[in-house]
Amino acid sequence: MHCKLKHTLASRGQGYFFFLFICLFIVLLSFPCISRARIYIDINAPSFQKFQIAIPEFGSLTGQNQCGDFGANLLSVVSSDLDFSGLFSIIDKKAYLVGQAAGLSAENINYKDWSAIGAELLLLGTYACSGGTLEIEARLFDVFSGQQVLGKRVSGNRDHYRYLIHRLSNEIVQKLTGYPGIFLTKLSFISDTSGNKEVYISDYDGYNVKQITRDRSIILLPRLSPDRKRITYTSYKEGEPILYLRNLESGSVKRLSGGGPGMNTGGSWAPDGDNLAVTISKKGNPDIYIIGLDGGITDRLTTYDGIDISPTYSPDGNRIAFVSDRSGAPQIYILGMGSGKTSRLTYNMKYCTSPSWSSLNRIAFAGIDGGRLDIFTIDANGGQAVRCTNGQGKNEDPCWSPDGRYIVFSSNRSGRYNLYIMNANGQNQKRIKALSGNQTSPSWAQ
Amino acid sequence: MRKGFWNILFVFLCLALMLTVGCSKKKIDTSPTEGESSTMGNGAIQDLGDGARAGDAVRDKRLSEIEGEEGATHGDATIYFDYDSSELSSDAQRTLKKVASYLQSNSSASVDISGHCDERGTIEYNLALGEKRARAAKKFLVALGISGDRISCISYGEEKPIDPQSSEEAWAKNRRDEFVYIR
Numbered sequence: 001m002h003c004k005l006k007h008t009l010a011s012r013g014q015g016y017f018f019f020l021f022i023c024l025f026i027v028l029l030s031f032p033c034i035s036r037a038r039i040y041i042d043i044n045a046p047s048f049q050k051f052q053i054a055i056p057e058f059g060s061l062t063g064q065n066q067c068g069d070f071g072a073n074l075l076s077v078v079s080s081d082l083d084f085s086g087l088f089s090i091i092d093k094k095a096y097l098v099g100q101a102a103g104l105s106a107e108n109i110n111y112k113d114w115s116a117i118g119a120e121l122l123l124l125g126t127y128a129c130s131g132g133t134l135e136i137e138a139r140l141f142d143v144f145s146g147q148q149v150l151g152k153r154v155s156g157n158r159d160h161y162r163y164l165i166h167r168l169s170n171e172i173v174q175k176l177t178g179y180p181g182i183f184l185t186k187l188s189f190i191s192d193t194s195g196n197k198e199v200y201i202s203d204y205d206g207y208n209v210k211q212i213t214r215d216r217s218i219i220l221l222p223r224l225s226p227d228r229k230r231i232t233y234t235s236y237k238e239g240e241p242i243l244y245l246r247n248l249e250s251g252s253v254k255r256l257s258g259g260g261p262g263m264n265t266g267g268s269w270a271p272d273g274d275n276l277a278v279t280i281s282k283k284g285n286p287d288i289y290i291i292g293l294d295g296g297i298t299d300r301l302t303t304y305d306g307i308d309i310s311p312t313y314s315p316d317g318n319r320i321a322f323v324s325d326r327s328g329a330p331q332i333y334i335l336g337m338g339s340g341k342t343s344r345l346t347y348n349m350k351y352c353t354s355p356s357w358s359s360l361n362r363i364a365f366a367g368i369d370g371g372r373l374d375i376f377t378i379d380a381n382g383g384q385a386v387r388c389t390n391g392q393g394k395n396e397d398p399c400w401s402p403d404g405r406y407i408v409f410s411s412n413r414s415g416r417y418n419l420y421i422m423n424a425n426g427q428n429q430k431r432i433k434a435l436s437g438n439q440t441s442p443s444w445a446q
Numbered sequence: 447m448r449k450g451f452w453n454i455l456f457v458f459l460c461l462a463l464m465l466t467v468g469c470s471k472k473k474i475d476t477s478p479t480e481g482e483s484s485t486m487g488n489g490a491i492q493d494l495g496d497g498a499r500a501g502d503a504v505r506d507k508r509l510s511e512i513e514g515e516e517g518a519t520h521g522d523a524t525i526y527f528d529y530d531s532s533e534l535s536s537d538a539q540r541t542l543k544k545v546a547s548y549l550q551s552n553s554s555a556s557v558d559i560s561g562h563c564d565e566r567g568t569i570e571y572n573l574a575l576g577e578k579r580a581r582a583a584k585k586f587l588v589a590l591g592i593s594g595d596r597i598s599c600i601s602y603g604e605e606k607p608i609d610p611q612s613s614e615e616a617w618a619k620n621r622r623d624e625f626v627y628i629r
Contacts, residue, residue, distance in 0.1 A: 197605075218602070218605050220569055220570075220573070220603075220605075221569065221570060239600075240600060241573070241600075241601070261598060261599060261600070262577065262599075263573055263574065263577055263601065265570055265573060266570050279570070279574070281574070281577055284581070285577075285578070285581070286574045286577065306578075307571070307574040307575070307578065309570050309571060309573075309574045310570050310571070323570075323571060329530065330530075330567075330571050351530070351567065353567065353568040353570070353571045354568045354570065354571075366568050368566075373566075373567075373568065396568050396569075397568070397569070440569070441569065
């Protein structure tokens with residue numbers, strides 16, 4: 001009995017000790033977490049103030065003769081990245097009181113030089129070359145607290161300096177927002193640069209562009225797979241509009257759908273990349289089908305005797321948004337995959353097409369309001385409609401960034417069609433690097 | 447009082463005249479199709495053999511159209527549509543009756559219908575609309591007794607405009623079905 005009580009007390013004491021230990025452990029663990037997870041800007045807020053950032057030219061640590069003058073190139077890529085993010089306002093270099101020429105380094109920053117010109121953040125970069133290798137170091141300072149916020153170094157092939165800077169830009173955005181940037185994502189699109197509409201793939205900013213197809217026919221609606229290893233598109237190279245699947249690693253191409261009469265277009269990749277929602281009209285009018293990557297039809301989702309086209313998967317893969325003219329004019333509808341229940345999403349305009357469903361559950365589409373196509377976004381339940389473009393040429397083909405925070409679209413506001421990126425709310429519309437001719441039908445993958 | 451009545455009648459008549467002129471301007475001229483289809487009727491008929499061969503001919507013709515010079519052929523007949531519509535106007539129906547009578551008197555010929563749109567909509571919807579236009583014409587021809595096997599449909603959406611400009615006039619020309627006879 002005595003023994004038993006002692007044992008109970010001892011075990012209770014052990015329990016308390018263990019509990020205290022766990023508490024202490026959690027507290028200790030959360031301290032560095034709190035400081036590491038400090039978010040400088042809440043990008044989910046409806047509106048936010050842009051960071052005023054100063055970025056002097058990157059300084060060379062090895063002398064300019066080693067690998068040419070990279071300083072200006074590195075500065076232009078990082079400035080462009082941060083500008084595309086919509087989070088920063090880059091202070092004009094003419095306003096700087098000191099620059100790289102003054103031997104500016106992390107050790108001798110006079111923060112007043114930067115706060116005086118309104119800078120909240122200061123990004124200092126240096127680079128060094130050895131052989132074909134370029135090493136870049138970036139340090140980000142909070143001008144008001146006089147503290148270094150971030151210090152990162154990357155190195156790699158100097159020909160890939162844009163890629164190296166994109167990695168650093170991602171780190172900067174991750175540090176300030178808690179979310180990685182979009183700078184390492186890829187776009188596919190159509191361009192008629194060669195005289196025919198062909199498929200191209202580029203970095204998110206339009207650089208590093210590669211022509212993928214040479215069908216010398218008409219190609220429409222390319223869609224990159226979520227893992228970026230494959231792409232589908234519709235080509236007329238055999239006369240009819242046939243849907244093809246191309247393996248981007250091996251270059252092999254196979255027919256996914258078509259060969260008979262009718263449309264085979266617009267694949268939307270399932271979130272897991274295992275199947276595609278497509279538009280097929282072999283039964284007399286276009287309907288939405290699910291096909292496997294072997295081209296076999298696994299499901300038919302619509303049977304309306306009219307136009308049902310342009311499916312886009314919800315992020316959980318349980319629903320599909322698509323376009324139908326069942327009300328008399330094209331509108332966007334949402335269909336539950338399991339239930340088959342269909343509800344109309346758009347009401348306020350006569351013409352709503354090209355839906356794209358984001359990973360954050362917003363649906364972007366092209367609508368005609370006032371005679372011209374513009375980009376709009378709306379919640380999947382029909383709320384919170386936002387007009388993103390207004391009156392600058394014709395704006396169409398919206399497609400979300402993989403993180404759901406940006407939209408790429410095509411616009412002819414400059415006189416010909418080019419691709420533009422904007423924030424999810426329509427702010428910060430910026431053209432990506434253009435090819436000659438017209439660029440349309442973008443798709444975006446991680 | 448009587449003078450006022452005549453004034454009102456005069457204004458009314460003027461308005462009526464203006465409206466009539468306005469309406470007739472909106473009509474789309476389909477006269478070229480009449481001329482072309484009548485020359486088609488005089489053309490010599492060649493027997494190309496079985497249906498498979500005819501299918502190849504359709505394909506080759508489409509490929510050469512895509513690869514070849516832009517707008518070189520506007521087809522053997524053309525019908526036009528209203529904005530975002532696949533309804534067949536009375537002009538379109540007249541042209542389709544001529545196409546049907548050509549096919550009836552040339553039993554070995556088939557027809558290839560391509561549907562087209564103006565540039566105002568979006569690419570995929572226009573592809574679907576072009577197909578709807580081509581199939582509306584096919585349905586009409588089938589109703590006139592032409593076998594569906596002799597009619598093939600394809601849509602090019604907004605990809606092959608007759609007139610690349612952005613004007614009401616150009617859009618009206620581009621919203622069309624083209625008919626090409628395969629002999």
